[in-house]
Amino acid sequence: MQQVLAAYRKMIVLTQNEAGLSSTGQDEVNRVGQQLFHENQERINKIDDALASLVGSQDPRRFEAVGSLLDVVESGEGLYDADRLAFRELMQSLLASVAKDSSLPAIKLHKRISEDVDALAEIERNYENEIRAVFGRFETRSITLKREKWDSYVAYLKTLYQRDRILKDYGVVLPYPAKPEPPNQDNSPTAQKEEDEIFGKGLPRKTIVLTFDDGPHRRYSEEIAAILKQYDAPAVFFSVGRNLGTLDAHGAARLNAGAEVSRKLKAAGYVLANHSFSHAQLSKESGASLKAEILDTDTLLKAVDPQRSALFRFPYGARNKEGMHLLADAHLKSVMWNIDSLDWADPVPSSIADRVLRAVDKEGRGIILFHDIHERTVKALPAILDRLVAEGYQFAGWDGNTFRVSGGAHAAPAPVARAAATGYASSWAIVVGVDGYPKWPRLQYAVRDAEGVGQALVQKFGFAPDHVVTLKNEQATRRGILAAFHDLVGHGGTSGLQPNDRVFVFFAGHGATRKLSSGRDLGYIVPYDADPENLASDAIPMTEIQNIAESLPAKHVLFVMDACYSGLGLTRGGANAAFLRDNAKRLGRQMLTAGGTDQMVSDGGPNGHSVFTWTLLQGLGGKADLNGDGLITATELAAYVAPAVASVSQQTPAFGSLPGSEGGDFVFELPEESEFLNTNTAQLSNDAIALNTKLDAKASAPTAPVVVKDLQGGEQTIKAPAAVPVSSRQQAQRANDHGLQLYKEKQYAQAEAQFTEALKLRPNFALAANNLGFVFYKQDKFAEAARWFENAIKMDPSRAIAYMNLGDAYARAGDGEKAKAAYKTYLELAPSGAGVGYAKGQIEKL
Structure with a gap:
């Protein structure tokens, strides 16, 4: 109850x-x-x-x-x-x-x-x-x-x-409203012709077809027929087969009491029609089950009336191509509707009547959907018929071929193409990590930090592996580091560094600051072989890094230093709405550091990273895309990383432009995530999730100004550039990617909201549909999950992993037969897939 x-x-x-x-x-x-x-x-x-x-x-x-x-x-x-x-x-x-x-x-x-x-x-x-x-x-x-x-x-x-x-x-996300299209001015007979299905929009003006679904009902069907008789109004009764009887093992009809009600309707002059056997959603059925839903009821109707009509109505109006082909083979015609009484939902007869009459006024003609299984419909019908008769409407009946007139169809607009983003020709990187210092305190995670950044550059941002130079521990001597820079500077020729390229430099290790006789601080990065007693000769001063930066023949260069020091004056750059166009014209030389003078680098981040590098990687993973345009600028990266790191450690990261910069901003373009969530998708550890929660609490609002340190300890205000205009398709992708990020952090409600947003922006986005289903699955909502996996498969039938997910959802919901069918389809689509053993095991278990 x-x-x-x-x-x-x-x-x-x-x-x-x-x-x-x-x-x-x-x-x-x-x-x-x-x-x-x-x-x-x-x-x-x-x-x-x-x-x-x-x-x-x-x-x-x-x-x-x-x-x-x-x-x-x-x-x-x-x-x-x-x-x-x-x-x-x-x-x-x-x-x-x-x-x-x-x-x-x-x-x-x-x-x-x-x-x-x-x-x-x-x-x-x-x-x-x-x-x-x-x-x-x-x-x-x-x-x-x-x-x-x-x-x-x-x-x-x-x-x-x-x-x-x-x-x-129930597997539906309503898309955002499309921009209005100009009205169709084609009123020709061809435009009014309904080919495969009848909706009622092509009927003559002030012509109505009355239809009643889901019966026969032992009480209300005959009461409705008696009311119709008073108005001399024809109607079609779409019967559910199981209300008429069953078929025995030989396919012979065994009729029940409902069949007698249908015979009376036929004798009174009303048309009997097919509404499937069990009122299943036939768009999700196929093969023998779909065929039985249609043909078994046809057999029962023929047993009631050999001259039954050739009309069929799909339950819920949900149909697929196979169902339409089966109708054609059986010489049946699909009848839909354009006016829904909603008598299945509305408990108030007068409200039902008012709704129908308003819809009729708007449409001017059409097929009305009622149900002959409610008392409320019995009560609403006289008021509706009184008004329609008074206003001169006619009631059309089926004559064996047509309702006398017919009408047309629509298509979805093509997706908007993605515009070019960053405009870089090639990408280069020098990645350095030193933790095994022989003469300095050992660090724990610097090498792992360098490896993590190098992997992100190659795997996420498309840097060619042979364009990423990685130096670890004893490779990262003073000579080795400077040689890597000098090789890059001297990498001339058509295959070397070009004016439209970008260079990313990452250093994880010790930093130091020395006060000069002038009173000015000078910062150093500390190579593997440096002696603390000979800092000036063994370490690499920031002045040399500046000289190298200016000598690199690249458009944009970004230094990210997971080390703490001071002693480099930075200049401030700005941004405007025409960011990408203007940014392509300006050189950029920028640096982001982990902290200032006398600050210790916090090594205790998750997954074997320092807090700074973990935050950096999270930012590059998408969190630093503050304005949501799919691009992460160095400015956005600093606006995310600096306050976040400062909030969870004793470090105060600094950021700015090196001398010689013309205000250009280094840009990362986030790739489109393509992972279909499944049981093998890794999620973050609890300590990583806890740290991310703290970091995100300090995240900047889109385009909001952020105050960060410069390397001399002063404060500067930076602001992310205005968002680059993107298509709804790109917005959908970004929402999906954000949802993936949230899922990995086990923020299921927020992930669900992002996948939902993606589907509102792009209704046929199979990836987002699957991922939304998996969020439901993860929360033990298996029926809801199955609906969304079914949606994903409908949008993209080739996705084997969605069938695996569907099988898991059915299995957990207790529907073993459907689970087996889904696993078998997975095996057909991915006979060599990673889940073959699992799928076979599940089939045997079921």
Whole structure:
């Protein structure tokens, strides 16, 4: 009963103010809402059968048990009057079951249920005026009516559920609204022709087709037919096969009581049509199961009426190419709709009527979707038909070939191409790490820092491995380091360093500062073989680094020094909105250091890195893309790294431009992540996550000014450049990449939000759909995960890992057969894949 109420409430939240959505959004809301409704009908039917069985038993406690259930409906804690309408049809069925027992307890219970049904009818009457203002005082009965507004009720429901959350749980993220396109001016007969399916938009003006889904119903179908007869209105009844009967082992029809209802509808002149066997979402079915859904019901309909119509309606309107081909082979025609009554969601007959009439006014013609399994539809229908007749509408019937007229279709715009970004011809790097000093205190992580930075340059940013010179420990002598620079300077010729190239220099090791006789500080980097007693001759002064920087024939050079020293005056550069264009014209010589004079480098970062290099790598991983344009400038990197490192250590990183710089800014272009999340995706350790949480707390807002140190200990304000304009496709990719980052930090809610954003920007983004599914999977929401893995496969059927994920989700949800099918598809797509052994093991286990 709680699940019935929850689904009922979700349907109301979904469909409130749906007119404010785009047509695509309305379609998705209706599809998910109908799915919720049909799942709820299954629950209600089970409860109905269980109650009928209980009341019909001879258990002496049966009336006490039913009384306890009535207590909940009448006075359950937290129930609004509108909530109780979720149980109205159940109460009516219970009333009929109890009426069959003539014992005194049954008679008393019958009276109580009758009063409850009357109270529910009064609740409905009051809601028929949208709770006009406030309930008046009504005489007390078993269900005591409260004073409450419909708006208050809906507001309360929205504190429990959100439309976007409900849709996402059912595998739907609504995209951002597209820019309006010019209206279609083509009113020719060709434009009005409906080829493969009938939607109703091509009907003549003021022409309506009435259709009723999901029956036959033992009570309401015939009541609807009687109302239609009064208005001489034809209609089509789309039947669910299992409501008509079953097929035996030889494929012969075995009809039930529902078939007799259909025969009466046919005898009264109404058209019988096919609505699948089980009301499954056929867009997700294929092969024998899809064929059975269509053809088994056709067999049952032919047993009811050999002249059954050739009309078919896909449940939820969800179809695929295979389903359409099967219809063609079976000589069946798909009939959709363009006006949805939402009678499956709305409990108020007058509200249903108002919605239909407003939609008819807007459309001017069309096919209306009703359901013949609700009392509310029975009540709404006369008001709708009265108004349509009064306004001169005609009701069209199926004549065996057509509804007399037909209409057209749409296509999605092509994605926007990505613009060129950084404009570098080639990328070069010198990476140095020294921790095994013979004459200086040993460091623990400098070599690992250098290796980590070198890997990031090659694997993430596309530096050619032969363009990255790595010097570790005894290789990093004074002579070795200077030789690497001089080789780079002298790397002339067509294959060497060019004016449009960039150079990245990373040093992890000791730094030192010496005060000159003039009083000025001079900083040094300390090579492997330096003697503390001979610093001036053995170490490499910053003045020499400056000279090297100016001599490099490259556009942009960035030095990142994971060492602490002072003694280098820096100049400040600026940025403007035309950043990429102007940046390409200006030389850039910049430096980012780990700290100042007499500060110790903090070696205790995660994964064997110093705090500074760990933060640097996190920044290069995407966190330093402060303006979200997919580019990380040296300025953005400093704006992220400097305050973050200072917040978690005793270091004060410094940043600025070297003499000779013309204000250019070194640029990293973030690659597009392509990882489909799966069980093998590594996540960060707890200590890494804890440190990142502290670092991110100090992260700069987009384009916000940041105060950092210069190497002489002064303060300077830097500001990230304005974001480079990007397409929605690029924005979607950045959101996905950010979600991947958050997933690895186990921030599941935030990761979910980013993958959702990616799908809003790019609705057919298979990577984001899979990754959203895996976030659900990681939180043990296996049904929701399966829906998103199915979406990913629908968008990109070639992705083997998505089938593996789908198999895992089905297995954890307890659906072994579907899990096996998914694993088998994985094996077909990736016969040599890394997960072959796992998939085979899972199949055997299931």
